[in-house]
Amino acid sequence: MSALPRSARAAVMTAPGEDLKIFEYPLPVVETGCILVKITCCTICGSDLHTWQGRRKSPLPIILGHEIVGTIVEMGRGVTHDSGDHPLKLGDRITWTIMDNCGKCYYCREKGLMMKCRNLKKYGHDSCAEAPHFVGGFAEYCLISPGTCVIRVPDSLTDREAAPANCTLATAVAAWEAIGIQPFENVLIQGAGALGIYAAALAAHYGCNRVIVTDVNDERLDVIRNFGATHTLNISGMEDDEIIEAVSDLTGGVGVDAAMEAAGVPSIIPLGLNCLRIGGRYVGVGTVFAGANVTIDASVIVFRMLTIKGIHNYDTRHLQMGIDLLTKIREKYPFGSLVSHSVSLDNINEGLKLALSGKAIRVAVLP
Ligand SMILES: [Zn+2]
Ligand SMILES: [Zn+2]
Structure with missing residues (x-):
């Protein structure tokens, strides 16, 4: 492998809504337990757009981007294997969890919520002002710190297939797990963006009966039919009662067993709850910005005996499950x-403007 440069480039956000600027930073020293990766692909996630648009507070300056794949160019002392116990060497292609967690705090150790670690670091979420600088995906390199779960990407997966796994796919795995979807159940996915697409493919793979998807964009609904959705509904212009009735008609008059908010549109949550059968389960995933107030008739939760959960990011195992699943079902669904x-x-x-326009499900940044 050729010698590393002394410095490298990154696209840096210095103010919300303004164009990112290219900065050059010195490459970091690779300490014990760390890995330096040359990024080959980073896809733009919806949450990158929320931050860029100022809907989420963020430290500045920042290198956004967390759906990352790259090749190992330097390994710190003690790095020998990935989280699945596969040996690692220079040149291996890897992806890794969005977070670095300490494994020792109350949430890591006592509550199994490593995504809420008290010493959490998240790629693409922390300031790049100080060394090691390279802590986000829109850059030529990224330094992976020791509390990160690293996964060697199977040769059968392309960069484009693998990159969205460490946010969107892993989150979809965690969300369905949280409300325990079962074979032969009927599910509703509100939103046919990337999260909805992975959720549909997973639900179909898990053996769900009806995989119903709502959105307001016909093109996205056309796409999701290739990813396991059995029924799609363009709800623009429809009254809530009409939508509830349509979902009811598709489920023998009872409503769906489980539903997911995957659109980042909080106002559709009450509708999703009303599409559930008695005893149904709901998981909120897409609303990742504050101030998303909605009014819910609480009697619906009580009388219909509903379970409501929220999922933010995922546990380390969900990324491994996501990569394994992707490897299994990539022939069936055109993830690339x-x-x-x-x-x-x-x-x-x-690329950011294109992603913001909604004309592309995912845009890749190739350094
Ligand atoms: Zn912790
Ligand atoms: Zn993301």
Whole structure:
């Protein structure tokens, strides 16, 4: 492997809503337990857009991007295997969890909620002002710190297939697990973006009966029919009662067993609850910004005996499950096609605008 440069480039956000600027930073020293990766692909997630648009508070300056795949260019002392116990070597292609957690705090050790670690670091979420600088995906390199779960990407998966796994796919795995969907159940997915697409493919793979998806965009609904959705409903212009009735008609008059908010549109949550059967389960996933107030008739929760959960990010095992599942079902669903556009680091602002327009499910940044 050729010698590493002394410095490398990153696209840095210095203010919400403004174009990212290319900065050059010195490459970090690779300490014990760390891995330096040359990024080969980072896809733009909806949460990157929320931060860029100022809907989420963020430290500045920041290198956004957390759906990352890259090759190992340097390994710190003590790094020998990935989290699945596969040996690691220079040149291996890897992905890794969105978070670095301490494994020792109350939430890590006592409550099994490592995504809420008290000493949490998240790639693409922390300031890049100080060394090691390279802690986000829109850059040429990324330094992986020791509390991160690293996974060697199987050769059968392309970068485009693997990159969204460490956020969107792993989150979809965690969300369905949280409300325990079962074979032959009927499910509703509200939103046909990337999260909804992975959720549909998983539900179909798990053996669900009806996989019903609602959205307001016909093109997205066309796409999701290739990813396991059995029924799609464009709800633009429809009254809530009509939508509830349509879902009821598809489920023998009882409503769905489980539903997921995957659109990042909080106002659809009451509708989703009303589409559940008695004893149904609901998981909120897409609303990842504050101030998302909705009014819910609490009697619906009581009389219909509903379970409501929220899932933010995922546990380390969900990423491994996501990669394993992707390897298994990649022949069946065209995951690579979800990344319909790519841009270079220099053209990242065009990529962000394209992603914001909703015209692409995922845009890849290829440094
Ligand atoms: Zn912790
Ligand atoms: Zn994300």
